[in-house]
Amino acid sequence: MENDIALFSELCDELLRTERNQPVADPIPTSQLYNQLDLSLHDEGLLDNDLKNTLKEIIKNTPKTASKSFFNQLFGGRIGKATLGDLLAVMLNNSMYTYKVAGPQVGIEKQVLKSICSLIGYSDDSDGTFAPGGSMSNMMAIIMARDAKNELIRSAGLSTKMTLYTSAESHYSISKNAALTGIGKQQVREVKTNEKGEMLAEHLEQLIQKDIEDGYQPFFVNATAGTTVLGAFDDIEAISKVCEKHNLWLHVDGAYCGGVIFSSNYKHLVKGLEHSDSFSVNAHKMLGTPLSCSIIVTQHKAQLHHSFSNEADYLYQTDGDDFNLGKISLQCGRRNDALKIWTLWKSVGTNGLENIVNKQFEMARIAREYINSHKDYRLYSFEDSISVCFTYKDIPSKELCTALYKNSELMVGFGKFNNNEFIRMVTINSVLEKEDVLNFFKTLESFAAKEMSKINAS
Numbered sequence: 451m452e453n454d455i456a457l458f459s460e461l462c463d464e465l466l467r468t469e470r471n472q473p474v475a476d477p478i479p480t481s482q483l484y485n486q487l488d489l490s491l492h493d494e495g496l497l498d499n500d501l502k503n504t505l506k507e508i509i510k511n512t513p514k515t516a517s518k519s520f521f522n523q524l525f526g527g528r529i530g531k532a533t534l535g536d537l538l539a540v541m542l543n544n545s546m547y548t549y550k551v552a553g554p555q556v557g558i559e560k561q562v563l564k565s566i567c568s569l570i571g572y573s574d575d576s577d578g579t580f581a582p583g584g585s586m587s588n589m590m591a592i593i594m595a596r597d598a599k600n601e602l603i604r605s606a607g608l609s610t611k612m613t614l615y616t617s618a619e620s621h622y623s624i625s626k627n628a629a630l631t632g633i634g635k636q637q638v639r640e641v642k643t644n645e646k647g648e649m650l651a652e653h654l655e656q657l658i659q660k661d662i663e664d665g666y667q668p669f670f671v672n673a674t675a676g677t678t679v680l681g682a683f684d685d686i687e688a689i690s691k692v693c694e695k696h697n698l699w700l701h702v703d704g705a706y707c708g709g710v711i712f713s714s715n716y717k718h719l720v721k722g723l724e725h726s727d728s729f730s731v732n733a734h735k736m737l738g739t740p741l742s743c744s745i746i747v748t749q750h751k752a753q754l755h756h757s758f759s760n761e762a763d764y765l766y767q768t769d770g771d772d773f774n775l776g777k778i779s780l781q782c783g784r785r786n787d788a789l790k791i792w793t794l795w796k797s798v799g800t801n802g803l804e805n806i807v808n809k810q811f812e813m814a815r816i817a818r819e820y821i822n823s824h825k826d827y828r829l830y831s832f833e834d835s836i837s838v839c840f841t842y843k844d845i846p847s848k849e850l851c852t853a854l855y856k857n858s859e860l861m862v863g864f865g866k867f868n869n870n871e872f873i874r875m876v877t878i879n880s881v882l883e884k885e886d887v888l889n890f891f892k893t894l895e896s897f898a899a900k901e902m903s904k905i906n907a908s
């Protein structure tokens with residue numbers, strides 16, 4: 451093992467160097483992948499030195515999500531202490547289902563959940579767990595809501611048409627989960643949004659009324675804290691009133707921007723969160739931990755247990771349910787995702803997490819300011835968002851993004867709202883500074899001047 455740790459360290463040095471020198475890896479066309487890299491598997495193994503060289507080649511060619519040119523998606527960058535925590539979790543290799551096997555790591559997970567519950571004003575009756583991602587957190591919320599409405603469903607299955615509500619701008623996992631949980635995609639109601647992409651509580655109310663008249667059983671509303679494209683925040687306060695009136699489970703999907711709970715400047719964006727029944731946040735997005743680190747908490751500890759526990763004599767052999775976390779999990783064996791966020795939180799404190807979140811809004815503000823002060827740009831996103839959406843000259847955004855990627859210039863994606871297509875630059879890497887943001891625009895402009903005339907002409 452000592453040799454492998456030394457090799458790991460050498461490979462990391464190589465990776466950090468490449469990240470700086472070649473921030474965007476040359477993309478390999480899928481048709482060339484197996485010709486260009488030795489990914490094949492054989493009866494005979496490789497000598498250590500050959501293995502090292504193969505790994506180096508793979509590292510060199512793998513997209514660099516921690517580089518200063520990565521603005522592509524809702525994660526990016528690398529925060530040392532969080533990475534350290536995750537590397538330790540790999541070395542320790544516990545499974546989080548029982549206290550017997552995970553010991554203090556269970557305490558660490560429970561502490562993170564407890565601190566989050568207290569931060570958002572959840573009652574003492576709250577609890578939570580770590581899921582394999584935000585999509586799965588949303589699924590757990592739907593399952594709890596379904597079972598809370600009718601506890602017999604776990605044994606008897608669905609017998610009524612139950613409807614759920616989510617905005618047109620929400621994450622696709624809500625609809626996908628409706629299919630997976632027996633609710634059915636036809637029972638997903640798409641609530642309209644305002645011009646900023648925020649759910650309209652009045653339309654929600656209308657949809658619910660109509661469904662009740664038509665004999666459906668409404669049970670669940672999903673509000674989003676940071677929609678996937680625009681980074682919009684639904685009005686939780688207004689939505690929670692509708693939920694209360696109709697006795698519906700309110701889940702707040704904060705996978706993207708739920709991290710605002712750590713910032714006194716931006717916490718107001720999730721005002722009313724304490725009225726929700728469940729809330730999820732991906733620490734691997736705003737808090738910059740390695741993938742994946744998805745947390746779901748609920749005010750109904752008993753419901754979490756009712757919906758996910760199953761007896762298993764061969765597994766639960768010591769200690770009480772409170773410390774055998776498998777009883778409230780979607781999974782059986784489960785990787786330790788808590789240690790990375792705990793190590794980060796422990797080392798920088800809640801104040802440090804606040805700085806991480808604030809920095810992203812600051813970088814987004816700088817980007818918007820740049821866009822607004824340069825006439826070749828047009829801004830499509832709004833304040834209080836770390837998704838900066840824009841077009842440049844009249845270049846089709848899709849083509850510009852793809853060309854930037856193929857030419858190893860920048861990693862950035864495009865999105866759509868109200869039939870406008872735009873570039874979506876995400877300032878989620880809290881390690882970046884103003885000059886990196888300005889450099890993004892400089893790179894884009896000089897690339898466009900050089901290359902896009904060809905593309906436009908063709």
Ligand SMILES: *Cc1c(COP(=O)(O)O)cnc(C)c1O
Pocket residue numbers: 524582583584585586620621623674676677678703704705706732742744
């Ligand atoms: C990213 C995201 C998800 C999905 O999270 P995964 O961890 O990728 O499964 C869900 N909802 C929103 C709003 C997201 O931005």
